[in-house]
Amino acid sequence: MSLEGWTPQLGPYLTLEEVVEHAFDYRGNVTVVSTDGTETVGYLFNRDAGAPEPFVEMFDEAGQGPIRIRLADIATITFTGKDTAAGNSWTAWLERKDRERAEKAAASGA
Amino acid sequence: MSVPLSQMVTVASYIVRQKLARRQRYPLVLMLEPLFRCNLSCAGCGKIQYPAQILKKHLTVEQCVNAVEECGAPIVAIPGGEPLMHPEIDRLVAALVAKRKYVYLCTNGLLLAERLALFTPSRYLSFSVHVDGLRDEHDDAVCREGVYDRAVGAIREALARGFRVTTNTTLFDGTSPVRMRAFFDEMMSLGVEGMMLSPGYSYSKAPDQEHFLRRTKTHALFARMLDRPKRRWKFNQSPLFLRFLMGKHDFDCTPWGMPTYNMFGWQRPCYLLQEGYAATFRELMETTEWQRYGHRSGNEKCQDCMVHSGFEATAVNHTFGSLRGFLETVVVTLTHRL
Numbered sequence: 001m002s003l004e005g006w007t008p009q010l011g012p013y014l015t016l017e018e019v020v021e022h023a024f025d026y027r028g029n030v031t032v033v034s035t036d037g038t039e040t041v042g043y044l045f046n047r048d049a050g051a052p053e054p055f056v057e058m059f060d061e062a063g064q065g066p067i068r069i070r071l072a073d074i075a076t077i078t079f080t081g082k083d084t085a086a087g088n089s090w091t092a093w094l095e096r097k098d099r100e101r102a103e104k105a106a107a108s109g110a
Numbered sequence: 111m112s113v114p115l116s117q118m119v120t121v122a123s124y125i126v127r128q129k130l131a132r133r134q135r136y137p138l139v140l141m142l143e144p145l146f147r148c149n150l151s152c153a154g155c156g157k158i159q160y161p162a163q164i165l166k167k168h169l170t171v172e173q174c175v176n177a178v179e180e181c182g183a184p185i186v187a188i189p190g191g192e193p194l195m196h197p198e199i200d201r202l203v204a205a206l207v208a209k210r211k212y213v214y215l216c217t218n219g220l221l222l223a224e225r226l227a228l229f230t231p232s233r234y235l236s237f238s239v240h241v242d243g244l245r246d247e248h249d250d251a252v253c254r255e256g257v258y259d260r261a262v263g264a265i266r267e268a269l270a271r272g273f274r275v276t277t278n279t280t281l282f283d284g285t286s287p288v289r290m291r292a293f294f295d296e297m298m299s300l301g302v303e304g305m306m307l308s309p310g311y312s313y314s315k316a317p318d319q320e321h322f323l324r325r326t327k328t329h330a331l332f333a334r335m336l337d338r339p340k341r342r343w344k345f346n347q348s349p350l351f352l353r354f355l356m357g358k359h360d361f362d363c364t365p366w367g368m369p370t371y372n373m374f375g376w377q378r379p380c381y382l383l384q385e386g387y388a389a390t391f392r393e394l395m396e397t398t399e400w401q402r403y404g405h406r407s408g409n410e411k412c413q414d415c416m417v418h419s420g421f422e423a424t425a426v427n428h429t430f431g432s433l434r435g436f437l438e439t440v441v442v443t444l445t446h447r448l
Contacts, residue, residue: 024386027159043161045374046387057387063163066374085159
C-alpha cells in the first residue's frame with residue numbers, strides 16, 4: 001500500500017520519529033512542516049535519530065541540497081509527492097507481451 | 111578466472127598491505143553511482159525509483175574523484191543508473207584511469223556504441239555490459255524488446271576497437287540452467303574477457319517482488335548451471351564465490367567490501383540496503399553497526415542475500431587470508447573444476 005497523500009496524525013499512537021522513518025522509506029517527495037510554519041518540499045534521503053542533534057536531510061524540489069533540518073524543529077511531515085516506487089511495470093510488461101504473442105499467433109493462423 | 115595478471119597482482123598486493131597493517135575492515139571495490147537516471151526501467155531494479163529532481167542530478171567529476179581517493183579501493187565499479195548518460199563520464203573515467211584504478215563501467219549497452227569514441231582503450235578500463243541471458247530472457251528482464259541485440263552489437267564494436275569487455279548477469283527465479291549454459295557459450299563466442307554472475311537481491315522498491323531467488327533455489331540453479339563448466343567459459347570473479355553460489359562454501363557477508371557512494375553520501379551498510387548515509391568514508395566505516403548485517407547476524411533483510419557485492423569480497427579475502435583458501439583457488443583455477 002502506498003503512503004501517497006498521507007497526512008499523519010501525530011499523537012500517542014504515532015510519533016514524529018515513526019513518521020520520519022516512513023518518510024525516509026518513501027520514494028517520493030514529502031513536505032516537512034516546521035514548528036514555525038515554514039514548509040520544505042523535497043526528497044527526504046537521510047535521517048539520524050541517534051545523532052547528538054537528531055536530523056533529517058533532503059533535496060528540495062529544485063534538487064538543491066542537502067538541506068539539514070533538526071528533528072526538534074519539525075512539526076509534522078506529509079506525503080505530498082507521487083510515490084515513484086508504486087506501480088506494476090512488471091505486470092504491465094507481461095500483459096503486453098502476452099497480448100502481442102496472442103495477436104501474432106492469431107495473425108499467423110488467419 | 112579471466113582477470114588480467116596486472117589486476118590480480120594489484121589486488122593481491124593491496125590485500126597483503128591491508129593484512130600487514132592488521133586492518134580488519136577494508137574496501138575492495140568502490141561502487142560509485144554518479145547518477146540514478148537510466149534509459150531503461152527494469153522491473154527488478156530498485157535504483158531508479160526516485161522523484162524527477164533526483165533523477166536529473168549527478169555527481170561532479172571532482173566529487174567522484176574525491177570519493178575514490180577517500181575510499182582507496184583498487185577497483186572502482188561505476189553502476190547507476192546508466193553511467194553513459196552522465197555528461198562527463200569520459201572525463202571521470204580518464205581521471206580514474208590516470209590514478210591507475212581498475213574501472214568497470216557498468217552499462218546496459220544502449221548508448222555504448224555511439225559513446226565509444228569518448229574513451230581510450232586501457233588495461234584499467236573495462237566495459238561491463240549488463241546481459242541477463244539470451245535474447246528472450248534478457249529483453250524480458252529489462253522490460254524492452256531489442257535491448258539484447260543492441261547490447262551484443264555494442265559488445266562487438268567495443269571489442270573491435272580494442273576495449274576490455276566483460277558482461278554482468280543477474281539471475282532470477284525461473285532461470286533455465288540449460289539456457290544459461292547456451293548463454294555462456296554465446297558470450298564467449300563474442301570474445302568477451304569474462305562474465306560476472308550474481309543472483310538478484312529483492313529490493314523492497316523494485317516493482318517485481320516475485321521473481322527473486324531464495325538461498326536454496328540459488329544453490330540448485332548454480333549447481334546445475336556450473337556443473338562441469340566448459341573450459342572456454344571465463345568468469346571475471348572469484349571461483350570461490352561461484353562455489354559459494356553452488357552451495358560448496360558457507361561464507362558470510364562482507365558488507366564493507368564494496369562500499370557505495372552516490373549523491374546522498376556513503377550508503378549504510380552496503381550496495382543493496384539503504385539504511386542511511388554517512389558524510390565521509392571514515393564515518394561510514396567507524397559508525398556503522400556492522401554486526402547487525404550478514405547472514406549470521408539474523409537480520410532478516412540479509413537472510414536470502416547471496417549477491418556478489420557482499421560475498422565476492424569474502425571469497426577474495428578467503429583466498430588471500432588462508433593457505434587453504436589460496437590452495438583451493440589455485441586448484442580450481444588450474445583444473446577449471448568448480
